[in-house]
Amino acid sequence: MGRQAVTIRDVAREANVSVATVSRALNGHSNVAEPVRRQVLEVAKRLRYSPHAAARSLSSRSTQTIGVVLPDLHGEFFSELIRGIDSIARTSSRHLLLSSYHGDPEEQASALRAMRGRVDGLLVMSPYAERPGFLADNLPPLPVVLISTRQDEPAWPVFEIDNHAGAVAMTRHLLSLGHRHIAFVGGPALNHDARERLRGFRDAIAAQDGARGSEFAGEFDEASGHRAGCEILAADERPDAVFAANDMMALGCLYAFAQAGVEVPHDIALAGFDDIPLARFVHPSLTTMRVSIAELGGNALKRLLAQIDASEPAAAEHHVLVPELVVRHSSGGPAGSAQPGPGKRKRT
Numbered sequence: 001m002g003r004q005a006v007t008i009r010d011v012a013r014e015a016n017v018s019v020a021t022v023s024r025a026l027n028g029h030s031n032v033a034e035p036v037r038r039q040v041l042e043v044a045k046r047l048r049y050s051p052h053a054a055a056r057s058l059s060s061r062s063t064q065t066i067g068v069v070l071p072d073l074h075g076e077f078f079s080e081l082i083r084g085i086d087s088i089a090r091t092s093s094r095h096l097l098l099s100s101y102h103g104d105p106e107e108q109a110s111a112l113r114a115m116r117g118r119v120d121g122l123l124v125m126s127p128y129a130e131r132p133g134f135l136a137d138n139l140p141p142l143p144v145v146l147i148s149t150r151q152d153e154p155a156w157p158v159f160e161i162d163n164h165a166g167a168v169a170m171t172r173h174l175l176s177l178g179h180r181h182i183a184f185v186g187g188p189a190l191n192h193d194a195r196e197r198l199r200g201f202r203d204a205i206a207a208q209d210g211a212r213g214s215e216f217a218g219e220f221d222e223a224s225g226h227r228a229g230c231e232i233l234a235a236d237e238r239p240d241a242v243f244a245a246n247d248m249m250a251l252g253c254l255y256a257f258a259q260a261g262v263e264v265p266h267d268i269a270l271a272g273f274d275d276i277p278l279a280r281f282v283h284p285s286l287t288t289m290r291v292s293i294a295e296l297g298g299n300a301l302k303r304l305l306a307q308i309d310a311s312e313p314a315a316a317e318h319h320v321l322v323p324e325l326v327v328r329h330s331s332g333g334p335a336g337s338a339q340p341g342p343g344k345r346k347r348t
Helices: 008-015 019-026 034-046 053-060 076-091 105-114 134-138 163-176 192-206 222-234 247-259 293-310
Strands: 065-070 095-100 121-125 144-147 158-161 181-185 212-216 241-244 269-271 288-290 318-321 324-327 345-347
Touching: 008 019, 008 034, 019 034, 065 076, 065 105, 065 293, 076 095, 076 247, 076 293, 095 105, 105 134, 121 293, 144 293, 158 163, 158 293, 163 181, 163 192, 163 241, 163 269, 163 288, 163 324, 181 192, 181 222, 181 247, 192 212, 212 222, 222 241, 222 247, 241 247, 247 269, 293 318
Parallel strands: 065 095, 065 121, 121 144, 144 158, 158 318, 181 212, 181 241, 241 269, 324 345
Antiparallel strands: 288 324
16 A cells, blocks of 8 residues: 655644644745744655645646647757747746647647646747637637737737748848759748748749749658758759758758768758757758747747736737848858858858
8 A cells, every 4th residue: 555645734733833834834925934934844844745736726826837839849949949938937936838739720729728727827839820719719818928820810929030031031142142043942831930931932032033933842840851852853953052941951951962962052052941059060051040949939938927927918019030141051152152142141
């Protein structure tokens, strides 16, 4: 037979104080004399008493936990996003309850409903939200901050990336190097970020005389990038450069080119988007649009915590992070040279 769990009443009896005093001492309330607090803590430690999280949340109306609902957990983008969120959570003594819905709206709705009563607030990334009112119908009545989520009728604070401007800047950079035929590897068709990056690419190509673009399907992962890279090499005409809508696909392309003996950037230029940590360590190092991914997640959580502490609804604010062009070796011209291009740029 297992050992019976120690209760708060056991601690109170052993410390010779009331249950209320034990609760106040364990929760750090100031109206407990220091000798009494030390006594309660010593007894609780000796008896190995662990407060029941659900009971504490009922009494304090706080779980000290933040819910995070993301479309996926795979890949360096989400790893960096979670790292930024976790950094702020730790400094604020908050825990994270993390869930992924793999791009499935029904799984997302289930994940959101499951957060009810378990968290003090929600961070939600929903780039696939296409149906009007979907979020409003499924979000529990909690403080909410959105990340990279399109709202038909803005109702919550949102932190997002200026994907269109970033794609325009990268396409202009490739054009500035003399590349006139650029292939674009896109992301999921229903993903709002992917759509905006495609729109930026198309706009930049249309604005440049003599430029033309070709488009290949991708899913924001290495496998689809590799598949697109193979399709690009098998096309009747090889493009001068490839712009992948995220770094993971760019790395997949890079592998496909290496397998075929095609040298980057001598035979074909290559660029990505996001500046995941791995981008600078591959060979050749990857030219990309730098998104401060960890900062994006951290700032979103800071805003959510301010909303929770204020105990009032937040305005539908719109915070936009502008990506920065980072020029590395993969985008050089046929001789490996790089010329200054328009817009803000950084060489690392």
